[in-house]
Amino acid sequence: MTKRAYNFNAGPAALPLEVLKQAQEEFVDFAGAGMSIMEMSHRSAIYEQVHNDAQALLRELFGIPSNYKVLFLQGGASTQFAMIPMNLLTPDKVAAFVMTGSWADKAIKEAKLFGQTAVAASSAADKFNRIPDLSDLQIPDNAAYLHVTSNETIEGTQYSAFPETGDVTLIADMSSDILSRPVDVSKFGMIYAGAQKNLGPSGVTVVIVREDLIEQSPKSIATMLRYDTHASNNSLYNTPPSFSVYLMGLMLKWVQERGGVAATEQYNRDKTKLIYDTIDQSGGFYRGFADPSSRSLMNITFRIQTEELENQFAKESEQHGFIGLKGHRSVGGLRASTYNAVTLESCKALAEFMQDFQKRNG
Template identity: 70%
Template structure:
């Protein structure tokens, strides 16, 4: 399609064109049923097959590690900020949090409402423009878990490696970089992610967890906030976001077609290198916000000499078909979110625009 926007939105974000076209072809009549998948019962065999296939396909991308279960929930990662400590931060325990940016801070804020917490590491003094050192963390014996945010969407930082937490479950919010690269799932007790960046459309939140962490939730919790409710009912206790889960399954198929996580990682690294090189080679006209060793391959943040020039950049970029380049309202600046589905051609178009903008206003 020649009229597709250059979509750099942070979320909801770009979806693969191939996936959108497949969904379009099946939208009215799914597999000869005479119905859209949005119209059919979530208790029926047709939908349930899609539901189970999506869970199986997701685990398969991680090598099918034993003892893990996939949940399809609702409420976004923000609901997981509370649901996690409600289920796992029991009396007598404390939960560790790595403060690496805006989303990590929000997760910690919710946990403080539930129980005892501590900050295991922080880069707040550096205004979250780098990542804290997590290589030698000391966790108390009564630690319920250690939580970190693998990629900070707003600031533009990303962990390259994850800490060894021993017997303490390591839990990660991976909303903005899940499936962008291979990683060892068995290092984690749980990972969770809102789908609307790398997994599919908004409306579904994916949780992948060791089964023992899902088995017994505190009895006083409301039914819908218990992990064991959803684990025991295959995420079908209540009506799931069926179309979003269908779309997740289609995105997972697309990732397989790209060479699985190894293939996706190479594509993402090539895209990020192209954009960061343009920033670094601009002679200071464009300035990357984040220390180079902490830069994200998913969210590239950068600044110009003044806010007025940044506003002009956004205005002129929108005229050329670019969408979503304005930085988050809490930090300002500029941001290009280059998730899995953003094609390299869009990055090249942005780099070309940046070069022309510098010629005109440098």
Template identity: 75%
Template sequence: MTKRAYNFNAGPAALPLEVLRRAQEEFVEYQGIGMSIMEISHRSAQYEKLNEDTQSLLKELFSIPDGYKTLFLQGGASTQFAMIPMNFLKAGQTAYYVHTGAWASKAIKEAKLIGETAIAASSEADNFTRIPDLSGLQLGDHAAYLHITSNETIGGAQFVQYPDTGSVPLIGDMSSDILCRPVDVSKFAMIYAGAQKNLGPSGVTVVILREDLLQDTPKGIPTMLRYDTHTKGNSLYNTPPVYSVYMVNLVLQWIKENGGVAAMEKRNREKTSLIYQAIDQSGGFYRGVVQPEYRSLMNITFRMENEELEKKFVKESEQHGFVGLKGHRDVGGLRASTYNAVPFEACEALASFMADFQKRNG
């Protein structure tokens, strides 16, 4: 087999090699039915079983309590930015958002198109290098919900603890850190995540929705943008992204076989600490972007003395088999995305390369 790259892409991102091999084995014929999973009807017994098995696996691994629905939708997390206020922001209410960076900003922008929107807390004054302190959070009497972005993929800041919002529904965009660590799902009224970082390939978005949110959905919402449409249809109202859901199923099986979500967190902390140590022990040659207590387990962002040196770093890293270390075009710098499927050996190799690059250029 050809040598695989050290894949630090931000998304679509690395998938477990074991998952890719199993998908390869089943690509032409799925479980003896004489067809690929991409060829079967989404109304077939085989797909309905896959759909339900994937929901059950996610419920088990993420410890989702009873009273929640798990949906597999399309349009990415970006469509959720609009669907959430359309379904849950009613006249006379205000949607509250915690502004933590680029993805939170996109969610806020969409909500403002739908109804009254307010920023409950922001770290913009600190260039989004931290998560705002929410311990004294005060929401108005007419709060529809509080929305947070659990992990900012571009900036690299991650929530350490989630706020207690009392009776106000808490909604979390966990696109880039779902299943990287255990979470008390009962704190949330809704969690959503594009699959293409920690769950599988692009094409499907997972929504975990508390059923009581579905009461009194406004009548004027188009059919496909209503959560009750998809809960009633069990994600089968229209043709789902069959192959993407299949791949999510394989990834969830891989997580289970490798010790579950708690084991993922242990492994993530061990492998990311290698890169953070390379930054912190460089004497300022590498500079972490985010304040240490809010550093992400999934997206490590750092800078160097100047952009020329960063460009040299990216070019040489590519020559050594590393992919995806260039920072997002909106912020520049460098970024290593260390999702669940990125192996320890890749992080070890990156830390070693960073030390060698510093020795040659410091």
């Protein structure tokens, strides 16, 4: 195999080499069936075992209580932006949001199509470079739920702790940091995540939802957009993204073999510290975008003194095998996405490249 790229893409993102190699070995003939898992019926005993094992392992790793369902859906987090208000927002209620940046904004815009919305807290005044102060959330009395985006991939901010919402249901989009650290799932009514950053490849969306919320699904909306449809059919009402589920199962086993979610968090802290320290010790040559109190372990956003230097950095980094370091087109700058499968060695290599680039251009 030729040398693998230093993959810092924001999503679809890096997958562990061990996982890819196992998938390669099993690709043509899975479990001695004489066919690929992509060719199998989703009603077959072999696929159902893969499906159920992935659910069970996610429950174990993430500490999901028994009164929650684990659903494997399609359409990404973007479809969940609409499904949540369709299922849970009634005419007499308000959907409340903490406004933290680009993805929270998309979720709010979708909810507005189905009912009333309110912003309980916002960091817009700070250009979304931090998570807003949550000590004085303005949650309406008739709130159906409070929605948070646990990690903003574009701005590079992340919650260090989640708000206490009392009787109001807390819902989190954890697309870009699920399984990167332990979370008390019981504090949430729902957690959802597209798989393509920390859980596996694109194609499957995980929804972890409390059973009492599933029961609220109105019969007046389309069958495929109701949570109760998928919960009552073990996410097999229609053909699931079977290969994506299979690869997610391999990814979950990889996390388990490396010590679970707590060990993963420490590994993430160790590797991102290399890059944040390089930024902080650069004397202003590199400037982190996110406030230090809100820095993400998944997406490191930073700027250089001039846009010309940023373009030069992006070009030279690609020549040295670094992929995906240009910032999102909506905000510019630079971004290193350091999801679970990004290695310590990749982060060390990037830190060394950044130091060398500064020496040559500072």
